Amino acid sequence: MRSTQVLSDAKLAIDGGPKAFARQHGPRRPKIGVEEFMSIAERFGFSDDTLERIRLVISVDDLGDGPTLSRFLTAHPPHSKGEAFERAAREIFGCKHALSTSSGTGALHSAMVAVGVGPGREVIVPAIGFFATAATVVAAKGVPIFCDVDESLCIDPEKIEACITPRTVAVAPTCVMGAVPDMDPILEIARKHSLKVIEDCAQAPGAKYKGRCVGTLGDVGCFSISAYKIVGGGEGGLLLTDDNRLYERACQLAECGGLTRPDRFAPPRYEGELFCGTNYRMSELEAAVNVVQIRKMPSLITRYNTIRNSILSKLKTFKEIVPQKIHDPDGGAGYMIRFFPETIELGRKIAAALNAEGIGIGRFLWPAECAVRGKDAPPDWHVYKDMFAVMLQTDPAESGCPFSCPAYHEKGGRIEYNQGDCPVADDLFDRNIQIWLDSGYDEEDCRNIAAGINKVLSAYCMEDENGRQWI
Ligand SMILES: Cc1ncc(COP(=O)(O)O)c(C=O)c1O
Structure with a gap:
């Protein structure tokens, strides 16, 4: 007192x-x-x-106030795991800007908005890939146009020009399960028609095309860095770009509180800098895992590609088998071998026999016994015809936007989606067989797997020296 x-x-x-x-x-x-x-x-x-x-x-340590798991409350920014993850991404991919996000879908949505997707505008997306690519076009109020694929299962550059309209603003090629699209002609077409290129590399982080990392070839590269991808611990995403404005606009969508701006409350420095977005920030916990994961990525991909090429180089060629086209044999992310038997019936026999040999097959996320899809297959979000929310042009607000809104119709836009729009995708998706590889395989494993594939294919198919080469 x-x-x-x-x-x-x-x-x-x-x-x-x-x-x-x-x-x-x-x-x-x-x-x-x-x-x-x-x-x-x-x-x-x-x-x-x-x-x-x-x-x-x-328990012996005094944690003081304890850590914060929010990047922007981190007392010493250099210790932020989110920043460390982005720094690692910039170094590894050799690009100017990296933005970590809470998911690959968040990265794609930010990219779509950054390049100007909106009402009355279209984006060309592949018929095979993942629902998120087309869905984020719609989330940005644009209209996705499905383009058919080639025998790599990736978008077919020869079919892109037919999809271009005066409303097209971007093309979004997807790396399908480690396979890389034929990027040179895609980039050339985009340049010719002044389109932005958004690479969806969620299924192939670390893959290369002619010596360059996918995700750095177009204007923006998007990745899912999540538990069910080859790099990532839980849920996360990454956006890469060399373009300052695209980066700033992507940040504005992904962090609309403006925390990434030099002065968050400043008026817009240019038209299109400031707009309402959302929050796709990656949490510090995710970033802590992902910063380690991304550093493992280059050597992991090298191992996968060595294993894939070792097995492929030992395979015989067959009349009834078309191997998946590999646009760059030194590139891609080779965690899978894929081929297309002539018929679904034949594919089912081959799949059963490969399983019996102990060679892990399966189709996308299906169990091995459903390896060959066939016509009666359940829906799958990796093929356009099963992306129902797009195909049915659904709209949570009953506004008609983007598919039948005035902004689209005034520019001559009319869209109808039907199964059969992309016949190559329909056919190849139903027939493809894929063999998952393990990054731990040694040369003896590769020899045994190649011998097993040769044994099974020789039993059901006709060897043909002039058949399609695997690599
Ligand atoms: C090609 C592709 N794009 C985008 C995504 C979405 O990524 P996320 O699940 O991290 O939102 C995925 C996820 O499976 C994908 O495969």
Whole structure:
């Protein structure tokens, strides 16, 4: 009581007097502390014994206020894992800007908006890839135009020009399950028609095309960095570009609080800089895992490609088998071998026999016994005809936008989607067989797998020296 009295009579701290609250006497309790860390350790699957030992070791540290898992509250920005992830991405891909996002879909949506997709505008997307590419065109209020594929299962450059209209603003080639589209002619067509190129490389991070990383060939590259991709721990995405304006506009969509702007409350520095977006920020926890994952990516892809090429170089050629076209044998992300038997019937026999040999097959995410899709297959989001929300032109607000809004109709836009629009995709998607590879295979594994494939194909097909080469 007395000391309070004395203090309240003292000079104000602002005038050089003693501070009323010089330091906290009670313990500081971090908002996020040991228990949260242990919860993460549990998620990693450590045993109870190990968890107990970890708890004992880490409990001795005083965490002070504790960490923050938000990138923008990180006390020392150089320690932000989000920043570290973006820095690593810039270094590895050799590009000027990298933006981490909460998902590959978030990266794609940001890219679509950045290049100016909106009402009355179209984007050419591949008939095979993933729903998110077309869906984010629609989310940006644009109209996706499906383009057929070639025997790589990626967009066919020869079919792109027929899809171009005065409303086209971009083309979005997808790397399909590690396969890389034939980018040179795609880039040439885009240049000729002043279209932006948004590469969707979600299924092939680290793949190359003629020595250059996919995702850095077009105007913007988008990746999913998630648990079910070859790089990524949980949910995440990445956007790459060398273009300052595209980067700033992508940031504006992905971080509409303006935290990435030099002055977040400043008026727009140019038309199109400032607009309402959303929040696709990657969390610090995801970034912590992904910064490690992305550094493993180049050597992982090299291993996959060595394994793929080793097996392919040992395969015989057959009359009834068309191997997937590989546009760059030194590139791609070779975690899979794929081919198209002449008929679905033949494919089913081959699939069963390969399974019996212990060679892991399957079609996209299907179980191995459904390896060859056929006509009666259940829907699959990797092929245009099953992307129902697009095919049926659904609209959550009953506004008609983007498919039948005035902005589209005034520019002469009319769209109808039908199964059969992309016949090559329809056919190849139903017939393809894929063999998943493991990055740990050694040369003996490669020899055994090649021998198994040759054994099965020789039993059901006719060897043909003039048949299509695998590589
Ligand atoms: C080609 C492609 N694009 C985009 C995405 C979407 O990525 P995410 O699931 O991280 O949103 C995926 C995911 O499967 C994909 O395969």
